[in-house]
Amino acid sequence: MRDRRQSERLPSILEGRIVLGRDAPHLQCTLRDISSTGARIWLPAAIELPQQFELRVPALEQTMPVQLMWSNGKTHGVMFQEELQGLPANSDDVPDDIQTPELQPALAGVPKGLIALTERVLDDARQQLAEILELPVEKIRLRLDIDP
Numbered sequence: 001m002r003d004r005r006q007s008e009r010l011p012s013i014l015e016g017r018i019v020l021g022r023d024a025p026h027l028q029c030t031l032r033d034i035s036s037t038g039a040r041i042w043l044p045a046a047i048e049l050p051q052q053f054e055l056r057v058p059a060l061e062q063t064m065p066v067q068l069m070w071s072n073g074k075t076h077g078v079m080f081q082e083e084l085q086g087l088p089a090n091s092d093d094v095p096d097d098i099q100t101p102e103l104q105p106a107l108a109g110v111p112k113g114l115i116a117l118t119e120r121v122l123d124d125a126r127q128q129l130a131e132i133l134e135l136p137v138e139k140i141r142l143r144l145d146i147d148p
Helices: 112-133
Strands: 010-019 027-034 038-042 052-057 062-072 075-080
Touching: 010 038, 010 112, 038 062
Parallel strands: none
Antiparallel strands: 010 027, 010 052, 027 038, 038 075, 052 062, 062 075
């Protein structure tokens, strides 16, 4: 089967929210891989999605109109109707100096293009935990272990 993607997909674990309408509740999903033109999303339950909807990606601070390209139970492929901003075109386009030194060993298995996104997700998680626990953010330390 020929790959029809317009840009390289990078593996991801980004949180997403499917927006079906202004008054409808948002559906939580996980972006399992992502590119500037589309993504593979996973939902915890098999849900039939409409052909068009909006996908919010909090870590990238963007909401994108998307078109459903395929569905397979809990997993769906979507194409962005506008180009996603802030994501490198491929994993080689991110400079080495964006890596945080203390995270470099933990992020050894993460493609270079996702390191900045991973750091943003960890920072967001730290902020949310600080709010829930009513502690200063600097008191929250998160550890990331990636099994090969």
